[in-house]
Every structure is written in structure tokens, then in C-alpha cells.
Amino acid sequence: MLEGGLYNAFDTRLTEERTSARLLISRLNNSPENQPEERMAIVKALIPNAGPHLYIQPPFYCDYGTNIHIGEKVYFNFNCILLDVMRISIGDETLFGPNVQIYTATHPVNWKERASGLEFAKPVVIGRNVWIGGSTVICPGVTIGDRTIIGAGSVVTKNIPSDVVAAGNPCRIIRPLNPDEGS
Numbered sequence: 001m002l003e004g005g006l007y008n009a010f011d012t013r014l015t016e017e018r019t020s021a022r023l024l025i026s027r028l029n030n031s032p033e034n035q036p037e038e039r040m041a042i043v044k045a046l047i048p049n050a051g052p053h054l055y056i057q058p059p060f061y062c063d064y065g066t067n068i069h070i071g072e073k074v075y076f077n078f079n080c081i082l083l084d085v086m087r088i089s090i091g092d093e094t095l096f097g098p099n100v101q102i103y104t105a106t107h108p109v110n111w112k113e114r115a116s117g118l119e120f121a122k123p124v125v126i127g128r129n130v131w132i133g134g135s136t137v138i139c140p141g142v143t144i145g146d147r148t149i150i151g152a153g154s155v156v157t158k159n160i161p162s163d164v165v166a167a168g169n170p171c172r173i174i175r176p177l178n179p180d181e182g183s
Contacts, residue, residue, distance in 0.1 A: 001014070001085060001086070001120075001121060002086060002087070004086065004121065004122065005120060006108070006113070006118040006119065006120050007118065007119065007120065008117060008118060008119070009030075009105075010117065011097070011117055013146075017063060017064055017066075017076040018063055019078070019081060020092065021046060021062060021063065021064050021065045024042055024045055024065065025046065025060065025061060025062065025065075027042050028042045028043060028056070028058055029058040029059040029060065029133065030037075030058075031058065034087070039056075040151060040153075041121065043056055044061070046065040047062075047065045047066075047068050047070060048065075048066060049066070049068060049069040049070065049074035049163045050068070050069075050070040050074070050081060051070055051071045051075075051092065052055060052071075052072050053065060053072055053073045053074075053095070054070055054073075054074050055074070055075045056076045056080075057075075057076060057077050057078050058078070059079050060076060060079075060080055060081075061079075061080070061081045062081070062082040062083070062084050063082075063083050063084050063085055063105075064084050064085070065083035065084065066084075067085070067086060067087050067088060067104075068082055068084045068087075068088045068090070069087060069088065069089045069090070071089045071090060071091045071092035071093070071094070071128065072092045072093065073092060073093045073100075074090055074092070074093070074094050074095075074096075074097045075094075075095045075096065076140040076163045077097050077098040077100075077134070078093075078098040078099070079098055079099045080096055080098070080099070080100045080101070080102075081100075081101045081102070082096070082101075082102045083101075083102065083104055083178055084102075084104060085102045085105040085121040086104040086121035086122060086123045086124075086140075087103075087104070087123045087124075088102055088104060088123070088124045088125075088126075089123070089124070089125045089144065091127045091128030091129070091130065092128045092129070093128060093129045094126055094127070094128065094130040094132070095130070095131045095132065096130060096132045096140075097131075097132060097133045097134030097135070097136070098134045099134055099135040099166075100132050100133075100134065100135070100136050100137075100138070101136070101137045102124050102126075102138045102139070103124075103137070103138065103139055103140050104121040104122060104123060104124055104140050105119055105120075105121050105140065106119065106121060106122060106139075106140040106141075107119050107120075108120070113155070121140060122140035122141030123141065124138055124140065124141070124142050124143070125142075125143040125144070126138070126143075126144045127143075127144060127145045127146035127147070127148065127162060128146045128147070129146060129147045129149070130144055130145075130146065130147065130148050130149070131149045131150070132144075132150045133149070133150055133151050133153065133154065133167075134152045134153070135152055135153045135154030136150050136151075136152065136153065136154045136155075136156065136171075137154070137155045137156065138150075138156045139155070139156060139157045141159070142156050142157070142158065142159060143159045143160075144156065144159070144160045144165075145159075145160060145161045145162030145163065146162040146163070147162055147163050147177060148160055148161070148162055148163065148164050148165070148166065148177070149164075149165045149166070149177070150166055150167065150171060151166065151168070151171075151174070152167075153168025153169070153170075154166065154167050154168055154169065155169040155170055155171060156170075156171040157170045157171065158164045158170070158171075160173065160179065161173075163176060163177045163178075164176050164177055165177060173176070
């Protein structure tokens with residue numbers, strides 16, 4: 001699965017790993033707002049490959065958690081979904097609006113393979129200091145460069161370079177960003 005080959009999502013080991021993640025997700029999503037230490041302990045158990053100062057505003061959902069690699073000072077707003085069948089890498093100081101969805105899981109184009117229940121995945125890489133607007137969908141295999149802004153409601157189907165504003169369905173570059181813009 002992690003090498004990009006076809007796999008059966010109902011494999012016993014994968015099902016057990018997803019169940020473990022779901023139990024942690026349930027605890028996270030029901031954790032009291034006024035107990036940040038308890039919430040952080042749950043987040044660290046769910047996403048062990050996260051840098052310091054990760055903030056997740058529940059509800060939050062993912063498949064495994066262990067395939068998510070996050071830098072420092074990353075923020076997820078309400079209701080983000082990360083289907084981390086394969087590695088999702090997120091750079092430092094990246095911000096996610098509400099309802100952002102990141103998919104690594106995908107299915108064969110050939111209907112016979114798809115009907116067999118097999119699927120595969122492609123990694124997603126998001127750079128540093130990126131801002132992903134609310135209700136954006138990031139598709140399998142996409143890389144988004146450093147300091148880029150993705151407009152709300154976008155569907156990102158192809159790589160987006162560093163230092164641009166991009167938006168739409170499908171997501172397209174709107175304009176370049178000056179590296180000092182906003183400072």
C-alpha cells in the first residue's frame with residue numbers, strides 16, 4: 001500500500017489500524033475544549049509524526065494518522081479530512097481552512113480491477129507557509145509549493161508551484177506572489 005501498489009483496504013491488519021485510529025479520532029472529536037493537554041496527548045498518539053504546535057480544531061478525520069507527516073506550527077480548522085493511505089507531508093506554518101479534504105487513496109481506471117475491491121494510493125506533499133482555503137479538495141499525487149495560497153472551494157488535481165495564488169475547479173494559477181507580499 002505504502003509503495004503505491006494495489007491493495008485490499010479490507011485486509012485484517014489495515015482494518016485494525018483504521019479502527020485504532022477511529023477510536024483516537026472519537027476521543028479527539030469529543031475532547032473538552034478547556035483541556036488542551038488531554039487533546040494534545042490524543043493528537044500525538046494519532047499523528048506521531050507531527051512537529052510541535054500542531055493545532056487541530058475538531059472535528060477532524062483521517063484513515064491512519066501514522067502516514068501524516070507535519071512540520072511545526074500547522075493549523076487545521078473545523079472538519080478537515082485526510083485520507084492518509086499513503087504519506088501526506090505538510091510543511092511548517094501551513095494553514096488549513098474548514099472542510100479541507102486531502103485524498104491519497106484512488107481506484108484503478110480499469111473497471112474489472114476496480115470491481116475486485118483493490119485500490120492504490122499516491123502521496124500528497126504540501127510545502128511550508130501554505131494557506132489552503134476552506135472546502136478545498138486536494139487529489140492524490142499532488143504537490144503544492146511553498147508559500148502558495150489555494151483559494152476556497154478549489155479542487156487541486158495537478159501540482160501547483162511555490163509562490164502563487166491558485167483557485168478554481170480544476171485549480172489553476174491566478175497570479176504569482178511576491179515573496180515579500182503581506183509583510
